[in-house]
Amino acid sequence: xxxxxxxxxxxxxxxxxxxxxxxxxxxxxxxxxxxxxxxxxxxxxxxxxxxxxxxxxxxxxxxxxxxxxxxxxxxxxxxxxxxxxxxxxxxxxxxxxxxxxxxxxxxxxxxxxxxxxxxxxxxxxxxxxxxxxxxxxxxxxxxxxxxxxxxxxxxxxxxxxxxxxxxxxxxxxxxxxxxxxxxxxxxxxxxxxxxxxxxxxxxxxxxxxxxxxxxxxxxxxxxxxxxxxxxxxxxxxxxxxxxxxxxxxxxxxxxxxxxxxxxxxxxxxxxxxxxxxxxxxxxxxxxxxxxxxxxxxxxxxxxxxxxxxxxxxxxxxxxxxxxxxxxxxxxxxxxxxxxxxxxxxxxxxxxxxxxxxxxxxxxxxxxxxxxxxxxxxxxxxxxxxxxxxxxxxxxxxxxxxxxxxxxxxxxxxxxxxxxxxxxxxxxxxxxxxxxxxxxxxxxxxxxxxxxxxxxxxxxxxxxxxxxxxxxxxxxxxxxxxxxxxxxxxxxxxxxxxxxxxxxxxxxxxxxxxxxxxxxxxxxxxxxxxxxxxxxxxxxxxxxxxxxxxxxxxxxxxxxxxxxxxxxxxxxxxxxxxxxxxxxxxxxxxxxxxxxxxxxxxxxxxxxxxxxx
Amino acid sequence: xxxxxxxxxxxxxxxxxxxxxxxxxxxxxxxxxxxxxxxxxxxxxxxxxxxxxxxxxxxxxxxxxxxxxxxxxxxxxxxxxxxxxxxxxxxxxxxxxxxxxxxxxxxxxxxxxxxxxxxxxxxxxxxxxxxxxxxxxxxxxxxxxxxxxxxxxxxxxxxxxxxxxxxxxxxxxxxxxxxxxxxxxxxxxxxxxxxxxxxxxxxxxxxxxxxxxxxxxxxxxxxxxxxxxxxxxxxxxx
Numbered sequence: 001x002x003x004x005x006x007x008x009x010x011x012x013x014x015x016x017x018x019x020x021x022x023x024x025x026x027x028x029x030x031x032x033x034x035x036x037x038x039x040x041x042x043x044x045x046x047x048x049x050x051x052x053x054x055x056x057x058x059x060x061x062x063x064x065x066x067x068x069x070x071x072x073x074x075x076x077x078x079x080x081x082x083x084x085x086x087x088x089x090x091x092x093x094x095x096x097x098x099x100x101x102x103x104x105x106x107x108x109x110x111x112x113x114x115x116x117x118x119x120x121x122x123x124x125x126x127x128x129x130x131x132x133x134x135x136x137x138x139x140x141x142x143x144x145x146x147x148x149x150x151x152x153x154x155x156x157x158x159x160x161x162x163x164x165x166x167x168x169x170x171x172x173x174x175x176x177x178x179x180x181x182x183x184x185x186x187x188x189x190x191x192x193x194x195x196x197x198x199x200x201x202x203x204x205x206x207x208x209x210x211x212x213x214x215x216x217x218x219x220x221x222x223x224x225x226x227x228x229x230x231x232x233x234x235x236x237x238x239x240x241x242x243x244x245x246x247x248x249x250x251x252x253x254x255x256x257x258x259x260x261x262x263x264x265x266x267x268x269x270x271x272x273x274x275x276x277x278x279x280x281x282x283x284x285x286x287x288x289x290x291x292x293x294x295x296x297x298x299x300x301x302x303x304x305x306x307x308x309x310x311x312x313x314x315x316x317x318x319x320x321x322x323x324x325x326x327x328x329x330x331x332x333x334x335x336x337x338x339x340x341x342x343x344x345x346x347x348x349x350x351x352x353x354x355x356x357x358x359x360x361x362x363x364x365x366x367x368x369x370x371x372x373x374x375x376x377x378x379x380x381x382x383x384x385x386x387x388x389x390x391x392x393x394x395x396x397x398x399x400x401x402x403x404x405x406x407x408x409x410x411x412x413x414x415x416x417x418x419x420x421x422x423x424x425x426x427x428x429x430x431x432x433x434x435x436x437x438x439x440x441x442x443x444x445x446x447x448x449x450x451x452x453x454x455x456x457x458x459x460x461x462x463x464x465x466x467x468x469x470x471x472x473x474x475x476x477x478x479x480x481x482x483x484x485x486x487x488x489x490x491x492x493x494x495x496x497x498x499x500x501x502x503x504x505x506x507x508x509x510x511x512x513x514x515x516x517x518x519x520x521x522x523x524x525x526x527x528x529x530x531x532x533x534x535x536x537x538x539x540x541x542x543x544x545x546x547x548x549x550x551x552x553x554x555x556x557x558x559x560x561x562x563x564x565x566x567x568x569x570x571x572x573x574x575x576x577x578x579x580x581x582x583x584x585x586x587x588x589x590x591x592x593x594x595x596x597x598x599x600x601x602x603x604x605x606x607x608x609x610x611x612x
Numbered sequence: 613x614x615x616x617x618x619x620x621x622x623x624x625x626x627x628x629x630x631x632x633x634x635x636x637x638x639x640x641x642x643x644x645x646x647x648x649x650x651x652x653x654x655x656x657x658x659x660x661x662x663x664x665x666x667x668x669x670x671x672x673x674x675x676x677x678x679x680x681x682x683x684x685x686x687x688x689x690x691x692x693x694x695x696x697x698x699x700x701x702x703x704x705x706x707x708x709x710x711x712x713x714x715x716x717x718x719x720x721x722x723x724x725x726x727x728x729x730x731x732x733x734x735x736x737x738x739x740x741x742x743x744x745x746x747x748x749x750x751x752x753x754x755x756x757x758x759x760x761x762x763x764x765x766x767x768x769x770x771x772x773x774x775x776x777x778x779x780x781x782x783x784x785x786x787x788x789x790x791x792x793x794x795x796x797x798x799x800x801x802x803x804x805x806x807x808x809x810x811x812x813x814x815x816x817x818x819x820x821x822x823x824x825x826x827x828x829x830x831x832x833x834x835x836x837x838x839x840x841x842x843x844x845x846x847x848x849x850x
Contacts, residue, residue: 301849304793305735312727312791314811335661342666349666357662364658368651374787375726378644380719383777386641390726390778390787393640394647399787459786462845508667544732 051136052550061133062552063564068129070530070568071575072122074245074523077238078576079119080193081246082112085280087186094179104273106170108250113167114583116160118575137541144212145203147222152199159192197242198235202226205234207542208533209302229302233295240291244284245526248519251277253580255515258507267505274507274515275340281518282333282414286482289326289407290475297467299536306543310536311400312374317558318532320373323403325525327367330410332518334363337417339511344502345425355420359413366406366413374398396459401466405455408474412448415482419489425500428492436492440485447481450474523572527565535561617672621659628655724778727792728811734799741832751837754830758822759838766842776818783842790844797835797846802828 054061086108093101131138142149166185173182202225209230213221254274261267300307309315338356342349372394378386396402430436451474458466537543539553547553556564632648663673680686683694729735741747755763764770768782781788789797799807805817822831839846 303735304795305729305732308727308796309729309811312725313729314725316725331657331661338661338665349668353665356665360658360662364654368654371650371654372647375724376644377646382642382644386644390785391641391643391647393636394643395785395787399791401786459790463791463847464845464849508670510664 049136051134053133053135054550060552061129061550065126065129065133066564067568067571068122068126070527071572072119072126073530074526074568074572075115075119075122075575076197077242077245077526078249079112079115080197081242081244082108082250083186083189083193084243085247086112087183087190089276090183090186094183100269100272104276107273109167109170110583111250111253111580113163114579115576116163118579120156134541137546140542140546141203141206144206144225145222147219148199148202148226152196155192155196155199159189159196162189162192194239197238198231199226201234201238202228202231204533205230207540208306208537209299210542210545212545230295230298233291233298237288237291237295240284240288241526244281244288245522247277247280247282247284248515248522249277249576251281251515252519253277255512257584259509259512261505264505269504271344271504271507274336274512278333278336278515278518279418281522282337282418285329285333286411286415289411293404293471293475303543306536309538310532314555315532315535317373318528320371321558321562322525322528323367323370325521325528327370329518329521329525330363330367330414332514332521334359334414334417336511336514336518337421339507339514341421341424343506343508343511344504345500346503347500348424352420352424359417362413363410366410369397369402369406370410372397401455401458401470404471404474405451405458408451408455408478409448411478412444412451412481415478415485416444419485422489423493423496425498425502426493426496427499428496430492430495433492436488440488443481443484447477450477520569520573523569524565527568531561531565617663618676621663624659625652625655628652725811727796728809730796730799731809734795737795737798739794739798739832739835741829741836743836747833748836748840751830751833751835752841753837754826754834755837755841758826759834762818766838778817780819783838783844786844789839789842789846792847794832794835794846797838798828798831801826801831801834 052061055064058064086105089101089105089108093099093103093105162185166182166189169182169185173179206225206228209228211224211228213224216224251274254270254277258267258270258274261270296307296311299310311319338352341352341356374395375390375398376386376394390398428437454470454474458470461470535555538555539548540546541548629648629652632643632651636643662669664670680690680694681697683691686694760770761772762768762770762776762780763783764773764780766783768780768785770780773780783789800819802821802823804821805819806821808817826834835846
């Protein structure tokens with residue numbers, strides 16, 4: 001059985017790599033072959049120092065790079081995010097002895113192996129295109145980053161080897177010391193993956209905030225350029241965002257599998273996997289705004305001009321879109337938690353209706369504040385009545401102090417959603433339970449009030465005090481809440497009596513769709529931030545050092561960019577769906593046909609009867 | 613078919629609309645339609661989320677609506693009502709589409725960039741004039757002479773302010789100069805509305821360009837006087 005399974009996993013993996021390489025090569029050949037006219041022209045004027053090449057027939061170099069780079073980045077985010085929690089799941093399974101965690105970790109890793117090749121493939125395409133389209137820029141970057149290019153290649157070899165061992169050795173290294181070694185492999189996998197992420201980050205952040213030194217050895221120059229001001233903020237932000245992306249995509253995968261599940265076990269398993277995916281996504285989502293805030297702060301401090309372009313200038317509308325997407329994500333994640341309470345825990349609905357309503361209202365109020373722009377979209381007539389595009393009362397919601405405050409509150413609410421879910425269906429029996437509950441609500445209440453007070457007070461102090469002390473204090477308070485309530489709850493629940501057993505596999509179809517929606521939102525968010533990062537450089541390849549002299553040196557308007565974000569999101573979803581489909585073809589063949597077609601709540605009848 | 617379950621959400625939506633549209637203008641400036649729309653959308657999604665939390669609540673909320681639209685087993689008034697809804701809804705959508713796309717004499721809605729990025733040569737400047745009481749006083753004097761007709765007592769309500777759209781900035785508002793570095797103000801004062809960067813389109817600001825009337829040193833003094841008078845501090849990094 002085990003061998004069979006390993007084989008099953010192997011074949012699609014190979015097929016996938018081959019299939020995609022062939023498709024990729026064909027595509028490349030297409031790219032090179034079709035627009036003969038464009039090339040002939042270039043060849044005539046080609047001199048030793050070509051700065052740009054282009055294929056206008058295919059939409060222009062910038063748009064091609066836009067799509068390929070974004071797809072590569074999304075794939076890379078997934079491939080680097082998944083091993084983190086696959087490994088954590090494996091550890092949990094090993095420590096607790098619960099086999100289902102090990103199985104889950106293995107399933108995650110299977111998705112990982114199948115996407116890994118495609119990620120590398122897109123990286124390769126991206127590299128070829130960059131060298132072809134931007135020879136001058138690439139020569140410059142190669143000159144500076146030569147040592148880290150080499151290091152990167154080495155890391156890639158190590159990572160690939162580790163991944164092979166980790167995946168193919170899964171079943172062989174199950175017991176005793178072999179398992180420990182396998183866990184060590186998982187650690188190595190993440191270790192290398194981390195550096196595979198931070199090295200290219202240094203190239204990209206260098207373009208935004210370059211540090212160029214004229215003297216010194218190759219290594220010294222590369223080192224200085226690597227340690228540019230936005231490198232670490234981006235590293236941290238991306239690391240967390242990758243976990244979020246990975247979590248939500250795994251959640252979406254589970255959601256789709258759940259919707260098409262044919263047997264009760266499958267429903268149970270994918271319901272649970274969806275829950276874990278959503279949990280990981282939310283878990284990463286909570287610290288993400290803090291990391292983003294830090295990044296923005298560094299950018300602003302590095303260069304006022306770039307900071308204003310992003311936060312107050314022509315890119316500032318993008319942050320309203322961002323608020324909208326994050327808002328949907330928060331709502332979607334909480335919705336999923338709440339659906340879990342009302343469906344997996346029989347009889348919980350009546351009890352939790354009120355708290356859920358309260359949380360929902362707070363979330364919506366916060367979102368309303370977050371989405372209120374500083375200067376409003378108003379018709380001329382409205383602007384006249386308003387006396388400008390700045391509302392005297394609601395205008396105050398348009399600035400960082402307000403946004404930070406509501407972001408913190410939303411994080412608190414989402415955290416409490418999870419705690420509520422965790423405690424649902426259990427009765428705390430400890431003698432000190434009452435006291436503990438009082439302490440927890442006290443901590444929560446005081447924290448919320450302090451966060452709001454600091455937010456309001458932030459308007460009356462110099463910007464630097466707000467940024468360095470108030471905002472930081474808000475973040476610390478929220479972290480403090482999490483760090484006190486989580487262990488307290490864990491302690492409480494240790495002695496708790498389960499009154500109602502959690503039942504998996506009873507979620508309605510809309511839960512599966514919610515998971516898919518969340519994944520789409522995260523992908524859209526990442527494409528949006530990709531646009532933000534690139535556009536903030538405005539007409540520079542390397543900010544303040546090398547100008548963009550191509551015909552594409554203008555910033556595309558937000559509407560145009562939004563079309564590309566949607567396109568990239570769509571392509572990525574198709575790609576991932578295809579990869580997963582190929583990777584799990586084996587399972588389906590194994591499961592066989594003729595099982596009862598009990599699609600998750602496919603009939604409203606079933607859904608209704610489950611609700612009670 | 614209309615149980616009480618639909619009444620509260622409907623009342624909430626209508627009530628909020630009335631409040632935003634007619635209530636708010638009673639005590640503050642009216643809200644633009646885009647914002648009202650946004651808030652109502654949020655409310656609507658909240659209602660949908662809450663009502664679909666469990667199978668029972670979803671059934672009792674959406675069930676009657678679906679059954680009404682599907683027309684199962686209806687007769688008499690119900691049937692007519694359904695036909696009316698089915699006929700009116702497309703008309704409503706059509707009307708909405710027409711009004712939002714038909715050309716009109718009104719200019720399109722604006723999303724003016726209030727704080728466009730300053731040109732590079734201004735971004736890195738710092739105030740060379742020491743912050744002494746005399747300098748601040750001098751700055752305030754210059755301010756009174758040159759700026760107060762429009763910007764008033766730092767609140768944007770000078771005697772000449774009413775004629776301008778966008779109105780002169782209110783420096784007491786914590787979302788204007790308190791968010792900016794001194795160098796930013798230097799650029800805006802020196803170059804004025806005509807000197808706004810490309811991303812500050814449409815350039816229709818009445819803010820004059822002061823580079824010909826005032827010396828750089830005077831501008832820096834005005835900036836100090838302005839912050840002092842408005843009770844704000846510039847953005848700094850230390």
